[in-house]
Amino acid sequence: MKIASVVFLCVANSARSQMAEGLARSLLPPAVRVRSAGSRPSTVNPYAIEVMAELGIELRDHSSKSVDTIDPATVDTVITLCAEEVCPVLLGQLRRLHWPIADPATSDPTVTRDELLARFRTARDQLRGRIAVLAALLDVPASPTPSEFHASVRVTDLARSTRFYAWLLGIEPKEWTHRYATFVHPALHTNFVVVVADGKELHHDTLYHLGIAVADRAAVIRAAELARAGGYTIEKPPRTTWRGTPLHELWLLDPDGTLVEIYARLTAAELAAMPADLEPTLLQTTSMP
Numbered sequence: 001m002k003i004a005s006v007v008f009l010c011v012a013n014s015a016r017s018q019m020a021e022g023l024a025r026s027l028l029p030p031a032v033r034v035r036s037a038g039s040r041p042s043t044v045n046p047y048a049i050e051v052m053a054e055l056g057i058e059l060r061d062h063s064s065k066s067v068d069t070i071d072p073a074t075v076d077t078v079i080t081l082c083a084e085e086v087c088p089v090l091l092g093q094l095r096r097l098h099w100p101i102a103d104p105a106t107s108d109p110t111v112t113r114d115e116l117l118a119r120f121r122t123a124r125d126q127l128r129g130r131i132a133v134l135a136a137l138l139d140v141p142a143s144p145t146p147s148e149f150h151a152s153v154r155v156t157d158l159a160r161s162t163r164f165y166a167w168l169l170g171i172e173p174k175e176w177t178h179r180y181a182t183f184v185h186p187a188l189h190t191n192f193v194v195v196v197a198d199g200k201e202l203h204h205d206t207l208y209h210l211g212i213a214v215a216d217r218a219a220v221i222r223a224a225e226l227a228r229a230g231g232y233t234i235e236k237p238p239r240t241t242w243r244g245t246p247l248h249e250l251w252l253l254d255p256d257g258t259l260v261e262i263y264a265r266l267t268a269a270e271l272a273a274m275p276a277d278l279e280p281t282l283l284q285t286t287s288m289p
Contacts, residue, residue, distance in 0.1 A: 001137040003095075005033040006077040009088050013038030013064040015045040015105050015120065016081040020127045022057040027128075027135045033074075037067040039088035045105055047120040055124075081127075099130050141230035144223035144262055146212035148189045152180075154197035161194045210254075211261035217270070220248040221285050223262045227252055235259065238283040240266070242274050248283065 006028070008020040017036035024034040041064035049059045072092030080087040083100040104119035111119075155161035162181040166172055169192070173181040183192045191213070214220060217240070224238045227250070236251035249263040275281070 001134075001140070003028075003032055003077050003134075003138060005075045006035075006079060007070055007075050007090065008034075008036040008079050008081060009038065009067060009090065010036075010081045010103075011038050011040055011085050011087070012042045012105075013066075014042050015048045016101050016103065016123055016127065018044050018059055018062055018064070019048050019052055019120075019124050020079070020081060020131065021062070022052050022059050023055075023124070023128050023131050024134075026055075026057055027131050029135075029138065032138075035065075035070065035075075037065045037070050037088070039067055039086075041066050045120075047104070047116050048124075051117060051120045051124050054121075055128075099127075101126055142226055144212065144214050144219065144226055146214060146262075148191055148213035150191040150193075150211035150213065150261065150263075152193040152195055152210075155194045156197050158194065158196050165192065165194060210258060211263060214262060214264050216264050216267075217248045217283065220250050220262060220264050221283050224250050224283075224285050238285060240270075240281040240283060242278040242280070246271060246274065 006024060008017040008024070010017040013036055017038060021034055021036035024032070028034060043064055044059055044062050052059050067088040067090055070090060072090050072094065075090065075092070075094055077095045077097065078090050079097045079099055081099055081101045083102045085103070087098075101123050102119075104116070104123040106116070106119075158176075158178070158181065162173060162176060165181075165183060169183055169185055169188075169190075171183060171185055174184045175182050178196075180193050180195045183190075185192070191211075214223060220238050224234060227234055233253040234250070235253050236249075238248065238250040240246070240248050246266045247263045248266065249261055252260045252262065254260055
């Protein structure tokens, strides 16, 4: 995702959009231009100033602005924050995201200061989490170009779960044993496996993982190079495995330690070269260009 200029919009440009502007200036790269505006601008809410100061972000020099002061030609991304209100509109061919965040401000005199602070902190933290994801999506490294998604889940009753997923996916399993059932759905580009939950450690030998298919052996090798360049953790380097389903494969760990397999099925010629001992064969990688 590429963003050069982002504008956060709500009605009063007093609380949510002001906090979003402050957070975005803190979390997004300095090159990204960040602004906020509203359809009925008022003043920056003092509770917004207070809860943002808790994070070391200063809003006291901010002012509420009208959406009419924003030239759409200077914006590529608009994020609206209204939950129940009608948000302002910025015309133009722009990327539009809608994050409905409940307005923490209220005119109800029965709401205490502590309750107001709690409401503003909730809105602030919801915005911070969303903007952190937005920041993480900027300049994502080149992808391995998947053609299929694989997922496995563990189940306590294989027969009942196989019946359920046959209904859910609208297809019969391609194959099954006493241990697992495999669904291959061409329209969804999905390979889905239900596996008997037997209390064993969760790792690739128990088929509990996520994965993507790529085109061929060279694509698996390329995926390893892309993973290294992106700073991602390689659990097992690219190799050809022969036991079970013969595959060219690479094992990664996602940020939470979940195993992710990148695999390619073998061609007939590659299958014909299967070694007698069935030991895995490491695939030679090259340096990134």
